[in-house]
Each structure stands twice: as C-alpha cells, then as structure tokens.
Amino acid sequence: MSATSHPSGLTPTQIEDLQQRALAVAQQAYAPYSGFRVGAALLLEDDTIVTGCNVENASYRLTTCAEQSAIASAVGMYGPHIRIRAISIANLSNAASQPCGACRQSIHEFSTPDTRIFFPAEDGTVAEATIADLLPAAFLLNK
Numbered sequence: 001m002s003a004t005s006h007p008s009g010l011t012p013t014q015i016e017d018l019q020q021r022a023l024a025v026a027q028q029a030y031a032p033y034s035g036f037r038v039g040a041a042l043l044l045e046d047d048t049i050v051t052g053c054n055v056e057n058a059s060y061r062l063t064t065c066a067e068q069s070a071i072a073s074a075v076g077m078y079g080p081h082i083r084i085r086a087i088s089i090a091n092l093s094n095a096a097s098q099p100c101g102a103c104r105q106s107i108h109e110f111s112t113p114d115t116r117i118f119f120p121a122e123d124g125t126v127a128e129a130t131i132a133d134l135l136p137a138a139f140l141l142n143k
C-alpha cells in the first residue's frame with residue numbers, strides 16, 4: 001500500500017517533516033528589526049532537504065529572505081543544477097506569509113512548473129500552491 005496521497009507525490013510524512021524543518025530553522029533567523037523570524041525548507045529532487053532563514057540588516061533593503069537563503073545554501077552545497085521539488089515556509093509569529101515577489105522569481109529559477117510551495121495561510125492552516133500558480137509570468141532572460 002502506498003503512503004502517497006498527495007497530488008505532488010509527496011507523502012504526508014514528507015510534508016510534515018518539511019514543515020517541521022522550516023519551523024526549526026526559523027529559530028535561527030536574524031531579525032532584530034522586524035522580529036519576523038522566517039524559515040524555509042527545500043526538498044530537492046533527490047529528497048535532500050536544505051534549510052534557510054531570513055537575515056536582516058541595519059540597511060533594511062539588504063535583508064535576505066528565508067527562501068533565498070535556503071536556495072543560496074543549496075546551490076553552495078550541491079551546485080548549480082539543483083531542482084526544487086517542494087518548499088515549506090514557516091514563521092514564529094503565527095502569521096500568514098506567502099513568498100514575496102522576489103522569492104517567487106528566485107524559486108522559479110530552480111523549479112519545475114509543479115514545484116509545490118507550502119506556506120502559512122490567513123486562516124492558520126498550511127496553504128499550498130505550485131510555483132506556476134504563484135508566478136505565472138516569471139521573468140526569463142532571452143538575449
């Protein structure tokens with residue numbers, strides 16, 4: 001009997017694990033200015049999990065989001081050919097938080113159209129969308 005019941009092919013255990021990893025890494029966030037501590041956990045195509053948290057700066061615009069932090073770590077560890085199967089995003093404020101526009105573009109760079117993104121919704125549940133849902137018209141460099 002297969003434990004797979006999710007349209008993404010992910011098992012409930014994989015999704016739960018990803019959410020727990022995102023929540024755990026949010027504890028590491030450097031967010032002295034906003035107090036909004038965020039974690040992101042990437043599930044790569046080989047089932048490796050890589051995490052990242054937000055890193056703020058006194059010069060606010062230099063802040064790195066958790067999603068981009070995780071992606072930079074994943075590329076640093078596994079190289080430029082990584083592909084993201086799923087991402088879970090969590091925060092310690094019990095607040096809704098979809099990936100920002102910049103992160104959607106960053107995620108798109110290493111995704112397939114059906115890469116799944118799990119994030120805290122307005123109603124306190126975990127929402128889910130594909131990257132194609134969240135960024136239907138990504139920027140592509142055509143030179």
Ligand SMILES: [Zn+2]
Pocket residue numbers: 065066067099100101102103104
């Ligand atoms: Zn972002």
